[in-house]
Every structure is written in structure tokens, then in C-alpha cells.
Amino acid sequence: SMDRILEINETDMTVTVEAGCTWAALYEALRAKGLRTPFWGTLSGLQATIGGGMSQNCVFWGSGRYGTAAQSCIAMEVVLADGTILNTGAKFTRPYGPDLTGIFLADTGSLGMKANITLRLVPEAEAHGYASFSFETHDDTLAALGEIERSGVSTECFGFDPSLNAIRMKRDSLTSDAKALGKMMKKQGSVWGAIKEGAKVVAAGRDFMDEAKFSLHVLTEARTQAAADDDLEHARKLALANGATETENTIPKIVRANPFGPLNSMLGPEGQRWAPVHGLLPHSRAVACYDAIKTLFAHHQDEMDALGIFTGTLVSGVSGSGAIIEPCLYWPDASNPLHRDTVEDAHLAKLPQLDANPEAWAFAQKMKQALVDLFYEQGAAHLQIGRTYRYRDSLDPAADALLVHLKKSLDPRGLMNPGSLGL
Ligand SMILES: Cc1cc2nc3c(=O)[nH]c(=O)nc-3n(C[C@H](O)[C@H](O)[C@H](O)COP(=O)(O)OP(=O)(O)OC[C@H]3O[C@@H](n4cnc5c(N)ncnc54)[C@H](O)[C@@H]3O)c2cc1C
Numbered sequence: 001s002m003d004r005i006l007e008i009n010e011t012d013m014t015v016t017v018e019a020g021c022t023w024a025a026l027y028e029a030l031r032a033k034g035l036r037t038p039f040w041g042t043l044s045g046l047q048a049t050i051g052g053g054m055s056q057n058c059v060f061w062g063s064g065r066y067g068t069a070a071q072s073c074i075a076m077e078v079v080l081a082d083g084t085i086l087n088t089g090a091k092f093t094r095p096y097g098p099d100l101t102g103i104f105l106a107d108t109g110s111l112g113m114k115a116n117i118t119l120r121l122v123p124e125a126e127a128h129g130y131a132s133f134s135f136e137t138h139d140d141t142l143a144a145l146g147e148i149e150r151s152g153v154s155t156e157c158f159g160f161d162p163s164l165n166a167i168r169m170k171r172d173s174l175t176s177d178a179k180a181l182g183k184m185m186k187k188q189g190s191v192w193g194a195i196k197e198g199a200k201v202v203a204a205g206r207d208f209m210d211e212a213k214f215s216l217h218v219l220t221e222a223r224t225q226a227a228a229d230d231d232l233e234h235a236r237k238l239a240l241a242n243g244a245t246e247t248e249n250t251i252p253k254i255v256r257a258n259p260f261g262p263l264n265s266m267l268g269p270e271g272q273r274w275a276p277v278h279g280l281l282p283h284s285r286a287v288a289c290y291d292a293i294k295t296l297f298a299h300h301q302d303e304m305d306a307l308g309i310f311t312g313t314l315v316s317g318v319s320g321s322g323a324i325i326e327p328c329l330y331w332p333d334a335s336n337p338l339h340r341d342t343v344e345d346a347h348l349a350k351l352p353q354l355d356a357n358p359e360a361w362a363f364a365q366k367m368k369q370a371l372v373d374l375f376y377e378q379g380a381a382h383l384q385i386g387r388t389y390r391y392r393d394s395l396d397p398a399a400d401a402l403l404v405h406l407k408k409s410l411d412p413r414g415l416m417n418p419g420s421l422g423l
Helices: 023-031 050-056 100-104 140-153 161-171 175-186 191-207 225-241 250-256 283-299 301-307 337-340 343-348 358-377 395-412
Strands: 003-009 015-019 073-079 085-087 113-120 127-135 156-160 214-222 245-247 271-277 279-280 310-318 322-331
Touching: 003 023, 015 023, 023 050, 023 271, 050 113, 073 100, 127 140, 127 225, 127 250, 140 156, 140 214, 140 225, 140 283, 140 310, 140 322, 156 161, 161 214, 175 214, 214 225, 214 250, 271 358, 279 283, 283 301, 283 310, 283 322, 283 358, 301 358, 322 358
Parallel strands: none
Antiparallel strands: 003 015, 015 113, 073 085, 073 113, 127 214, 127 245, 156 214, 156 310, 271 322, 279 322, 310 322
């Protein structure tokens, strides 16, 4: 399955893995040495691979400080369509000359098959800070998120709209939260801390978050606790200056305690289907884009209500880029074998089994396409371009010609992931 870690080079601070290695496996192996990659995985990292991450480009762990997955890559060994093995560059620095590594990053597999990947290493953080806030509006939430991203103090900064808050609350049980926290504290060697933190979550109950509002969660990291706290204090000032109320910091603690949890959020709280659609916007255009999404949903509210379709929106900061806005569509429909394979059996057993619902499915697809077009009009960029997002429409003619030329040169018979990137 090509999932080995080939070399951890502690002198040059690089790690080389086979493309099928998961983020979770790499994280565990590096943690034992006090090391980490700068971007260190998606929330799906229990199963998502580093090859997939380099091909899709992705965000989450570390993105508030280090940007997207592709930005942590130094070099790759790629197998071309005709079997040629191509090394993209020096295995300790990037770029050396024109960025040949970059050509294959975020290509959604359309230019070649990644075999080995070399990533940068950084020391694993020794101290952490966590804070949560609630806001009345998305404008304030995005303003705070933008200021926190620009200040560089947080390693992860993400937020949920009121609907997504409610969905999360429905899905996750209190006991699993307390257990996750206990596990984290034990890992850090503090049994007493584990009991205290677990008890705090139980005491705060389900009321630690004002579900009716927007939430924003901020994580900081540093070599010392004083530094992590100082970064957190700075983020707190920025949030409060934008109208935030501070709430219990349970969510960021829980998520960090189990960074690569089971992929149960693939289905909605009552077993609904889930389709996340996202855009990456510069901060200057994030609010306008969010407004446009709200207008789109409001316009179709009656039809969505009639079909049992609902939405929930996630936002997060990406260092040096801006804000991800990710509206998720949920609709009542049957699950498929991929869901049944991926979601934990115990979780699946608790969910209602829904019947196939072609009408709701068709409307959800229509809404998905409307969001794709909306993001295009708003000038968003995307991860996971695949066959979904309008990447080629966004290129000027000269850039598009170069892309087509590259594809022809690397894969003349169009064998590699045909249709992806619109090629
Ligand atoms: C519950 C859940 C949570 C998620 N959380 C996040 C998140 O936090 N952040 C985020 O960005 N995304 C997230 N995702 C989306 C998804 O997990 C990511 O896009 C992830 O990077 C996919 O990795 P994979 O290994 O599963 O790739 P796959 O889905 O198997 O492949 C993705 C694409 O890459 C290509 N590819 C894969 N490996 C190679 C290779 N070796 N060479 C060439 N091409 C290759 C495939 O052909 C395909 O086009 C989430 C998904 C789920 C279901």
C-alpha cells in the first residue's frame, strides 16, 4: 500500500514518506521524536493520506501559521503516465530553480502519480493555549478571524455558524468529549489534570456554547506556556475588540485532544447525506462572499425546508491566504457503501437508516452547483479542485495554454485522472 515512512532526517529537518502514509501515522511517528511537519494533517487524517493531501491541497492542522498542505512540501518523486520516474528537486530546499515540485502539487492527480514525498520538519510544540468566543454576526466573526490570522498568533482558528454549532451538539455525546479530553491529559502525563478537565467538561455540560450565535475557536502553540498564553491573550484582545463574548474553551481542547478522530461527520446528525462546498477568499472579500451565500440560501429556503435540506457553515483562517468559507449541505437520503465503510459501526448503529430520496438529492446537487458558481463569481480559490470547481475558467488564456501544454507533455494520452482540473 506504499504507506511507509522512509526517512526522518533530524539534522536537515526533513521527512520522506511514501504517498499512502496517513497524516495520523506520520504525526505519531514524529511526535515520538519531538518533531512535526508544519502543516500536519486534515481532520480526516486518520484515513487521508499525504499523497492525497499533496494532490488535493488541504487545510487544517497548522494552517493558521503554516498555510496549506502544499506549502509544507519540499520535493516529490512522481511517476509519469509512461512510467518515467521524475524527482522534482533538491530534497532540502524549494524551489531550486523554477518550482517543478509546485507543478505537481494541488494537481488532483492529473499530472502524475506521487510515489514519495519529502516534507519540512519543525519542533513539536511543548505548550498550548485554547480559547473560544461567540459573536452575534458573521461579519464580526470574519473580522476577528482576519485580524487573528494577520497577527500570526494562532496555529488554528476556526468557527461555526449557529446551525453548525447545533449540528455538532446533536452529534457528539458529552461522555465522548470527556473521554477525549481525559485521553489527551493522560498523554501529557497528568492523571489529575485528566480528571479535572474531564469533570469540567461534564460540569459545563452542553451549555458551554451559545448555540444561537457564531462561534470562533483559537489555538496557540509555543515552546513555553508563557509564550502560548501571551499569543492567546493577543488573540483574545482582537476577538473582544470585534464584539466577541468569551465562552468555555471546550471545543478546541476536544478537537486537539483527538486531532484525527473517526470520520463520523461524513453523515449528518440524523444520518443525512453531507456535501461540503468551500472557497478560499482574501479577507477583504470574505464578508461579501458570506453575504452572497446567505442570500442564495434565503432565496431557496422554502424549497429546502420542504425537502428537509439544511445547511451549516464553517470558517477558518489560512496563514498568508485568507479565510475558508465552507457551507455544508445536509439532505435526507440513503447512505452508500463508502459511508458504511468509513463511519464507525457504533456511530452508524445509532443513526436512522434513511431511504433513497432522489428529489432531495437532485435539489442538493443544484444547490451545490449554485455555490460553485457563486464562489467563482466571488473570485474564490479552492482546494480539492477535482471536477467540481471552475479552475480553468479562472485562468487567463496564457496560463491556461501553459496548463494544457503541461498536461500534453506529461500525460499525452490523458490517462491520469481524466477530467480533473477540467483537463
Ligand atoms: C470527515 C471528513 C473530514 C475532512 N476534513 C478535512 C479537513 O480538515 N481539511 C481538508 O482540507 N479536507 C478535509 N476533508 C477532505 C479530504 O479528506 C481531503 O481532501 C484529503 O486530503 C483527501 O485525502 P485522501 O488520501 O483520502 O485522498 P483521495 O480522496 O484518495 O484522493 C484525492 C485526490 O488525490 C489524488 N491522489 C491521491 N493520492 C495520489 C497520489 N499518490 N498521486 C497522485 N494523485 C493522488 C486522487 O486521484 C484524487 O483525485 C475531510 C473529509 C472528510 C470525509
